[in-house]
Amino acid sequence: GxxxxxxxxxxxxxxxxVQINCTYQTSGFYGLSWYQQHDGGAPTFLSYNALDGLExxxxxxxxxxxxxxxxxxxxxxxxxxxxxxxFCAVRGGATNKLIFGTGTLLAVQP
Amino acid sequence: xxxxxxxxxxxxxxEGQNVTLSCEQNLNHDAMYWYRQDPGQGLRLxxxxxxxxxxxxxxxxxxxxxxxxKKESFPLTVTSAQKNPTAFYLCASRIQGAQNTxxxxxxxxxxxxx
Numbered sequence: 001g002x003x004x005x006x007x008x009x010x011x012x013x014x015x016x017x018v019q020i021n022c023t024y025q026t027s028g029f030y031g032l033s034w035y036q037q038h039d040g041g042a043p044t045f046l047s048y049n050a051l052d053g054l055e056x057x058x059x060x061x062x063x064x065x066x067x068x069x070x071x072x073x074x075x076x077x078x079x080x081x082x083x084x085x086x087f088c089a090v091r092g093g094a095t096n097k098l099i100f101g102t103g104t105l106l107a108v109q110p
Numbered sequence: 111x112x113x114x115x116x117x118x119x120x121x122x123x124x125e126g127q128n129v130t131l132s133c134e135q136n137l138n139h140d141a142m143y144w145y146r147q148d149p150g151q152g153l154r155l156x157x158x159x160x161x162x163x164x165x166x167x168x169x170x171x172x173x174x175x176x177x178x179x180k181k182e183s184f185p186l187t188v189t190s191a192q193k194n195p196t197a198f199y200l201c202a203s204r205i206q207g208a209q210n211t212x213x214x215x216x217x218x219x220x221x222x223x224x
Contacts, residue, residue, distance in 0.1 A: 033212065042200065042215035043153070087152060089213075096141040096160045096206060097168070098213060100153040 002026040002092040004101035011107045012078055020073045020104045022088035030091045032064050032071045035100070037085045046073070046086075075106070083108045112137045116201050116216035122224050123188070123195065131186045131219045133201035140206030142184040143213065146170060147198040156199075159184055160206060188221065196223045 004024045012018040024032065031050035035043040049055050049064035049071060061074040075082055088101040114135040123129045133142065141160050145153040155168030159178040173192025178184055184203075188195045198220050202213040 035213075040198075040218075042217050043202075043213075044215070045212040048212065096204070097155065097158060097166070098141075098143060098202070098204070099155060099169075100145070102152040105150070 002090060002097070002099045004088050004090060004099065006086075006088060006101045006104045008102065009105045009107070011109065013109050014078055014080060016078050017074065017076045018078060018106065020075075020086050020106070022071045022073075022101055024069050024071075024088070024090050024101075026069075026090050026092035026099070028092050029066065032062070033089045034060075034062055034073045035087045035089060037087065037103075039084070043087060078108050080108050080110070082106060114201060114203050114214050114216045116199075116219050118219060119217065121219055121221045123221060125223055126190045128187055128189050129221065131188065131199055131201075131221070133184045133186065133216060134182055135184075135203045135214070135216075136182060137203055137214060138181070139203035139214070140181065141204050142178070143202040143204075144168075144174070144176065144184070144186045145200045145202065147200060147218075153200060156186065195221055197221060 006022050033048045034046040037043040047062040054063045059076045064071040085103045085105050087103045091098050117132045143158045144156040154170050156174050157176040159165035165176050175187045200218045201216045204213040
């Protein structure tokens, strides 16, 4: 089966840097993705890592270590609008089954 | 504009009734998904479909049914067998077989049992 674990909540202040971790277990691995969801809204895609290392997209970066079954999302220069839930996701096995983590609620304070 | 549309946005159901949630996409995606989200919780997979006329159970399929008669449409029926159906339901689609797991989501249907 597949499972992903994330911290339930993280709090940071505007302008700071925050890291949201994700550990996963899956029978097959086709990369780790990250999604953002504002309260009551639809999740939106942020980033994807298929290979080990760091991928940077503006203020957001995502890291993957396949040997450790671990990844993280790094948010820099935090803004109030970054307050949201963040989910990691994997597509496992030989199918298109797409599984999401438990989600991390990020609260950005002034 | 291409996208994925869920309807209705809000739905109220009496206990013992079946209700069907609509999900339509014009992105030409083969794979479609239904997730359930409870307050403060993650997304749990109900059903997914990789191709027309085929679908697989996710982690919480009991009390739900789906069909995939057309590529564009993947309706979800919440049956009376689902004991706690009040939740936020999200439909998603993505390109079949792509390495990138980017999925596109609808705006969700909030179902309440009254």
